[in-house]
Amino acid sequence: MIVIIMLGLFSLGLYVATYDFMAELYGEIREAIMKFYEALKEDSYLEKKRDSRQDPIWEHLRIMLKLTIGLGSDRAVNIFAIFTGLLGAGMLLIMSGRMSSSMVLIATLAVMILPYGILVLRLNKLRITGSQEGEILLTELLDNYKINFFNMQKAIEVTALTIEDAHVSKELLFNLSKGINRNGTEKGIRRYLREFQLSLNTSWGNILVHNMEFALISGIEVTEALSDLADTITKARKVTEYAKREGNEAKLILKYLFPAAYGLTLLGAIKYFDLTWAEFFRYQFETEVGVTWFTISLILYAAGLLLKEFLSKSKLDF
Numbered sequence: 001m002i003v004i005i006m007l008g009l010f011s012l013g014l015y016v017a018t019y020d021f022m023a024e025l026y027g028e029i030r031e032a033i034m035k036f037y038e039a040l041k042e043d044s045y046l047e048k049k050r051d052s053r054q055d056p057i058w059e060h061l062r063i064m065l066k067l068t069i070g071l072g073s074d075r076a077v078n079i080f081a082i083f084t085g086l087l088g089a090g091m092l093l094i095m096s097g098r099m100s101s102s103m104v105l106i107a108t109l110a111v112m113i114l115p116y117g118i119l120v121l122r123l124n125k126l127r128i129t130g131s132q133e134g135e136i137l138l139t140e141l142l143d144n145y146k147i148n149f150f151n152m153q154k155a156i157e158v159t160a161l162t163i164e165d166a167h168v169s170k171e172l173l174f175n176l177s178k179g180i181n182r183n184g185t186e187k188g189i190r191r192y193l194r195e196f197q198l199s200l201n202t203s204w205g206n207i208l209v210h211n212m213e214f215a216l217i218s219g220i221e222v223t224e225a226l227s228d229l230a231d232t233i234t235k236a237r238k239v240t241e242y243a244k245r246e247g248n249e250a251k252l253i254l255k256y257l258f259p260a261a262y263g264l265t266l267l268g269a270i271k272y273f274d275l276t277w278a279e280f281f282r283y284q285f286e287t288e289v290g291v292t293w294f295t296i297s298l299i300l301y302a303a304g305l306l307l308k309e310f311l312s313k314s315k316l317d318f
Contacts, residue, residue, distance in 0.1 A: 058077060061077050061080060061081070062074070062076070062077050063195065063198065064116075064119045064120075064123065065077060065080060065119070066195065067123055067126070067195065067198060067199050068119045068122045068123050068126065069119075069122075070175075080115065083115065084112050084115050084116070085112070087111050087112055087114070087115065088108045088109075088111055088112040090111075091104075091107055091108045091111040091112075092104065092108050095107055095108070095291070095295075098286075098288060098291045099288055099291050099292045099295065100288070100292070103292050103295060103296075106295075106299070107295050107299070110299050110302075114302075117306060121306065123199075126168055126199065127199065127200060127201050127202070129167075129168045130168040130169055130172065130199060130200050130205075131200060131202050131204075131205075133165075133166035133168060133169045134169075134200075134202070134204055134205075134233045134237075135230065135233050135234055135237055136163065136164075136165060136166045136169065137159075137163065137166055137169040137173075138204075138208065138226060138229060138230040138233060139230055140159045140162065140163045140166075141155055141156070141159045141173075141226065142223070142226045142227060142230060144158045144159045144162070145215075145222075145223065145226065146223065150215070150221050150223065152212055152215035152216050152222075153177075153180055153184075153216060156173055156176055156177045156180070156212075157177040157181075159173055160173035160174040160176075160177050172196055172199050172200070175192075175195070175196075176192050176193070176195075176196045179191070179192035179195075180192055180216070186217055189213070189216050189217060190213065190217075193209050193212055193213055193216075194209075196209060196212075197209040204229060204232065204233055204236075207225075207229055208226075208229060211225050211226060211229070255305070255308070258297065258301040262297075266280060
């Protein structure tokens with residue numbers, strides 16, 4: 001007991017004696033992390049003016065990272081590529097000798113595709129949510145466009161600050177406004193409008209971007225076009241809500257069948273085949289057949305979940 005009290009007093013004294021130093025160190029580390037994160041968000045063309053036509057894969061990854069997690073720099077792409085490579089190398093080292101060479105290769109490729117698949121899923125989710133916000137987005141943008149005397153740049157900026165119940169559209173408009181304010185040249189405007197268009201990836205989004213481009217670059221008034229587009233989206237939403245059908249049973253079966261089946265397999269092996277927990281997991285993870293079938297099951301389960309996410313929800317479009 002005395003020893004515990006002495007250790008407690010010693011720890012308290014050490015904390016008091018080093019508080020200022022630790023607080024300063026924490027502040028410096030936090031500032032360095034924030035600077036690093038902000039550097040990841042910078043656009044590649046501002047850093048190195050990379051010609052995307054010479055490196056389409058690199059540019060595609062940059063756009064995917066920019067649209068999904070807001071990091072659009074060359075450094076972010078480098079980190080993503082290194083992380084993907086490390087995942088593949090780790091899987092290769094772990095599974096080598098446990099399965100056949102072909103299965104090790106398949107498992108390694110599946111793990112390396114996973115980060116990109118997560119980005120695709122996130123982008124698809126953002127697009128679905130953003131498409132559902134189209135009516136709010138167009139109504140707010142059109143009102144602000146009229147209020148600000150048909151100044152599209154000002155309308156985008158005000159809408160980004162005032163729009164409610166549309167968090168995806170708010171973020172997209174904020175990034176668009178920030179980009180146009182940073183680089184208001186014709187090339188810069190088209191670049192940021194292209195990213196805005198890719199974030200929505202809908203027919204009405206394409207029409208909206210073209211009207212924004214006319215207003216921002218050519219100064220053409222687009223009030224009537226935006227008003228017609230808003231009316232069309234309203235009608236499309238009503239049709240979509242009427243025709244929507246949910247397959248909740250199929251979703252639940254797909255989501256919980258594999259975990260439930262694996263749990264029943266474990267219980268069956270212990271209850272009916274007199275295996276111990278240790279024997280089951282040894283056969284499952286320390287034999288080539290067990291590891292192979294477990295890996296195949298995981299890959300198929302993950303693929304099923306990905307397909308479910310893509311097919312179970314649809315964007316609001318016309």
